[in-house]
Amino acid sequence: MRLEVALGGLRLKNPLIAASGTFGYGVEYEGILDLSILGGIVSKGLYLEPRDGCAVPRIVETPSGLLNAIGLQGVGIRAFVKDVLPRLARYDTAVIVNVCGDTVEEYAEVARIADAPGVAGLEVNISCPNVKKGGMAFGGDPRMTHEVVSAVRRATRLPVIPKLSPNVADVTVFARVCEEAGADALSCINTLLGLAIDVERRVPRLAFGTGGLSGPAIRPIAVRMAWQAARAVRIPVIGVGGITGVEDALEFLIAGCRAVQIGTANFVDPGIYTRILDGLAAYLERHRLESVEEVVGTLRFAEAEEPGGPRS
Amino acid sequence: MGIIRGPAVSSASMATTTATSPPVNRDVPLVRRVALGGPYVLLTFRHPEVAEGARAGQFVMIKASTVSDPILRRPFSIMSVDPREGAFTLFLKVVGPGSRALAELRPDEEAGCLGPLGRPFTPPPEGHEAVCVAGGYGIAPFVLFGDELRRAGRRARVFYGGRSAADLQLRDPFAALEAPLACATDDGTFGHRGRVTEAVDAYLATRPGPVTLYACGPDAMLHAVAHLAEQRGLPAQVSLDPWMGCGLGTCLGCVVRIRRANETRAKYRCACTEGPVFDARDVVWA
Numbered sequence: 304m305r306l307e308v309a310l311g312g313l314r315l316k317n318p319l320i321a322a323s324g325t326f327g328y329g330v331e332y333e334g335i336l337d338l339s340i341l342g343g344i345v346s347k348g349l350y351l352e353p354r355d356g357c358a359v360p361r362i363v364e365t366p367s368g369l370l371n372a373i374g375l376q377g378v379g380i381r382a383f384v385k386d387v388l389p390r391l392a393r394y395d396t397a398v399i400v401n402v403c404g405d406t407v408e409e410y411a412e413v414a415r416i417a418d419a420p421g422v423a424g425l426e427v428n429i430s431c432p433n434v435k436k437g438g439m440a441f442g443g444d445p446r447m448t449h450e451v452v453s454a455v456r457r458a459t460r461l462p463v464i465p466k467l468s469p470n471v472a473d474v475t476v477f478a479r480v481c482e483e484a485g486a487d488a489l490s491c492i493n494t495l496l497g498l499a500i501d502v503e504r505r506v507p508r509l510a511f512g513t514g515g516l517s518g519p520a521i522r523p524i525a526v527r528m529a530w531q532a533a534r535a536v537r538i539p540v541i542g543v544g545g546i547t548g549v550e551d552a553l554e555f556l557i558a559g560c561r562a563v564q565i566g567t568a569n570f571v572d573p574g575i576y577t578r579i580l581d582g583l584a585a586y587l588e589r590h591r592l593e594s595v596e597e598v599v600g601t602l603r604f605a606e607a608e609e610p611g612g613p614r615s
Numbered sequence: 616m617g618i619i620r621g622p623a624v625s626s627a628s629m630a631t632t633t634a635t636s637p638p639v640n641r642d643v644p645l646v647r648r649v650a651l652g653g654p655y656v657l658l659t660f661r662h663p664e665v666a667e668g669a670r671a672g673q674f675v676m677i678k679a680s681t682v683s684d685p686i687l688r689r690p691f692s693i694m695s696v697d698p699r700e701g702a703f704t705l706f707l708k709v710v711g712p713g714s715r716a717l718a719e720l721r722p723d724e725e726a727g728c729l730g731p732l733g734r735p736f737t738p739p740p741e742g743h744e745a746v747c748v749a750g751g752y753g754i755a756p757f758v759l760f761g762d763e764l765r766r767a768g769r770r771a772r773v774f775y776g777g778r779s780a781a782d783l784q785l786r787d788p789f790a791a792l793e794a795p796l797a798c799a800t801d802d803g804t805f806g807h808r809g810r811v812t813e814a815v816d817a818y819l820a821t822r823p824g825p826v827t828l829y830a831c832g833p834d835a836m837l838h839a840v841a842h843l844a845e846q847r848g849l850p851a852q853v854s855l856d857p858w859m860g861c862g863l864g865t866c867l868g869c870v871v872r873i874r875r876a877n878e879t880r881a882k883y884r885c886a887c888t889e890g891p892v893f894d895a896r897d898v899v900w901a
Contacts, residue, residue, distance in 0.1 A: 324866075331865050336640070361867065362868035364686065364687060367683070367686060376867050376883060567686065569861070
């Protein structure tokens, strides 16, 4: 029984990846779980310089969800390469750097520095809703998306994985733009833009105002968008959004994703990787499948015609 | 010893590491539930590593496995430990759906639990009296602290404040710990009528000798204790309680503004990994 997956130039030992912003730099979980059981780890978003992030409150819980505006607090790419990468080297897992920038040039420069021994791929953050510049502003505009992804593409030989925003009318437009710009895979999706209000004080419950919604509340939207993206492009799609157990992960795989990312659930139970890996193995056995790749894209519709139009 | 903490990548923050046991993530069965008055309850869970390794001021992230929503675990101070039983006890006030689900667990039902977490209280220097100031459910860590001090042949002095007598539900353990306890209520139904910090101030005015202050409770009370400490030139350790997501320094939701003595500007630091206990002088109060 094989849990390995091929993913746009990457080979992952299994399809489970820790999502950016929910797993720190990986080293925070040393001693709590064996990082080598993960297929991969995506770092917290990294700019050229360290960043303070947003004022507090930064997180608030909503029904089955978590609304956050952290604002990409981080140590900067140089500190990551110098201090964190050597510590991650002892683990057998794919280290993926989440690349951020206020400008196209900054994305490219971060990507150049991130292209270091021990880094397996670069995720391009064009979808963070909690920063004033960059982030979603780039990922919500097809021309800017093309520009950023192309710039990162030119800056590295590593696999380039743009992380798409769900805060667009048609995710397939952005999926195709990324593919044209030379992306090797896509992460789909980042958080949904949300707003929670303190009705007594009549102010937003987050200091930043709006925030990004994650957790089980967004899962059906994420599955739908990952499914749309996977049909729209030839490059592989990594599904992310609200996974809390093996069935959730399977939904994304069946919808056409070759791997999945675990996000908010990392905060809830660091034991989730073991649980899902055991569950995947049991599922493969129960369905008499040799490899998890046999599950990918096996969604069947009862109707003769699939909704959402023909495949491209 | 000790896991590498969240802020390990910012070297400046590692200066004051305290040796603690590494946290362990487990499903923990409820051993015992003791209802106290009103919304207060004592919950004992089996978790050998917390029972063995927890120190006063540390906490667990915990959530009843019986519920999926709200999704996050909640931080609770460890009130006491029993290494022989392999269990720890929380003093919990039901304030919302997360705490309610915990309080409604029946014996052998499980909670997901990670701990022990955070930096504990540092015992006072030799010759100092530990004066502990608690507001409401902030009393919990001082039971374990009183126990630690007593085992070291010392004792804590505890000031316990709340809105009303009904909010002072955790008084009994301090008698067993031979820790003098003074209470204060806003409505005067028990102990001093008024703020607990007024009672502390009155005690300090008697010039009791060298004192280190410890505080756990609402922000306004912590701020008042910090102010008191500054006025009287006393060291103070405060346990902060911001909204917390993960307990490991990865969600960055629980950051507080901290400026250490050697720093030119305040930095956001995770209360979960660099706290919850901070030197009161370093806290930049909102």
